[in-house]
Amino acid sequence: MYKLVINGKAPTVAYGELIAARIVNGVKANSIEIEFVDDKKAAPAVLNGESNDVLSKIVSGFPDVFSEGSAEEIGHWVKVASEEYVVKNFQKLSVSLEKLDAVLNLRTYVLGGLDYSAADIACWGALRSNGMVGSIIKNKVDVNVSRWYTLLEMDPAFGEAHEFLTKSMQDLKKAANVGKKKEGHKA
Amino acid sequence: MSELIEKFNSLSIEQPASLSREQEAQAAQWRSIVKKGSLAKDLDELNLCLRDNSFILSTVKPSGVDVEVFEVALPLVKELTFSSKDVKATYARYRHVLRWIDFLQRLLDVPESEQLKINYDLELPHEVVE
Numbered sequence: 001m002y003k004l005v006i007n008g009k010a011p012t013v014a015y016g017e018l019i020a021a022r023i024v025n026g027v028k029a030n031s032i033e034i035e036f037v038d039d040k041k042a043a044p045a046v047l048n049g050e051s052n053d054v055l056s057k058i059v060s061g062f063p064d065v066f067s068e069g070s071a072e073e074i075g076h077w078v079k080v081a082s083e084e085y086v087v088k089n090f091q092k093l094s095v096s097l098e099k100l101d102a103v104l105n106l107r108t109y110v111l112g113g114l115d116y117s118a119a120d121i122a123c124w125g126a127l128r129s130n131g132m133v134g135s136i137i138k139n140k141v142d143v144n145v146s147r148w149y150t151l152l153e154m155d156p157a158f159g160e161a162h163e164f165l166t167k168s169m170q171d172l173k174k175a176a177n178v179g180k181k182k183e184g185h186k187a
Numbered sequence: 188m189s190e191l192i193e194k195f196n197s198l199s200i201e202q203p204a205s206l207s208r209e210q211e212a213q214a215a216q217w218r219s220i221v222k223k224g225s226l227a228k229d230l231d232e233l234n235l236c237l238r239d240n241s242f243i244l245s246t247v248k249p250s251g252v253d254v255e256v257f258e259v260a261l262p263l264v265k266e267l268t269f270s271s272k273d274v275k276a277t278y279a280r281y282r283h284v285l286r287w288i289d290f291l292q293r294l295l296d297v298p299e300s301e302q303l304k305i306n307y308d309l310e311l312p313h314e315v316v317e
Contacts, residue, residue: 098313105311106278106286108241112307114294140316143238150240154247 002032002061004054005046008169009038012086014045015161016078016125020058020066020118022164023157027065032058036168038176053078055125059118068109068117077110077119085126085133093132094141101142109148116152124152128162194295195254203246210244214252217243226259230267230284233260237283238314241290249291257291264288265303279311 004021006014021032043051047058055078059066066074084096100123103110110119127133127149140146153159206214213236220229233243233256242249243256264284271277278285289305291297 101313102311105282106289106305106307108286108290114290140239143314143316147239147241151247 002058003035003048004032004058005035005037005042006165007039007042007044008036008165008172009040010042010044011040012044012126013129013165014054014125015128015165016081016122017045017047017054017058018165019125019157019161020055020121022161023121024058024062024065026157028062031062034168036165036172038169038172055118055122066118068113068115069111069119073111074118074122078122081122081126085123086130088130088132090132093130093136097136097142097145101144104144104148108151116155120148120152121158124149124158125161128158189258191254191258191295191297192251195249195251198294200248202248202250203244206244210246213244214250217252217256221255221259224259226256227263230260230263230281234281234284237287238316242287249294253287253291254295257288257295260284261288261292261297261301261303268303274306275309275311278306278309279314282311282314 002021004017006018018034021034024031025034045051045054047054050057056075059074060071080096085093087093087096100110106112108114109116110123111117127137136142137146137149203210217233220226226233236243239245241247242253244250244252264281267281268274268277268285285303285305288303292302
């Protein structure tokens, strides 16, 4: 049994990890228990108590769910995504996105396969967590990136990740408030 | 029914339950272009459509319309890249059609001898959308 804890208040929310876990659960129900924390200082994602290489661990733990792409290719993109796509420096981010745009000139998905792979999950998740990306996608600065991003967004595993996170965080807050409500104001 | 459509149907790719009016209009437009045999002169428009959408009807997976247009587009674009003096310019101009053809020819298992050979390593200029 896997347990994934996502920090909804992390400066870089672990969307890739959340998306991957929900894809796994979609194929094999309840394989990964997903919990949320509201703590700016906590790691963005923790799998079974460890905060390193969480996405790679989910991917390698479920090889039949993530069958597209070699471990090497995926490792490369996980690294690029976590190092380059979460960057808030506009100029640096532009250079990285232009490179991704070139890859997507002749490819529908990042690795060129017929379906998305963990590489797409890593890249999309990192871009989703970056507040600067929305307008770049909308304005078609890198038109291939925009097309690819929109394609994945249509898939509920990707497109509904944010809503799922928001709702889970609200539930967390409600649960925390239970018990410390207006004591001494009994009707 | 053509072999490709048959092959496509056998893949049981999930299709949208219903199409929006825009999608219906797109489907009608491209089917009429295929029927008239005028795809050659509408290739730039197809490229534009596939610039912003992975598939013709902006679906998450290819639809039957993609396959119908692909059937006509494959020989056309093959000829175009063969006869082209400036391959890079042809790639740059029709990059989205090429991406889409490459996706469909592999999805539909088009025999390698009939496929359009794609040179993924060709460096194309960054496309600027006005």
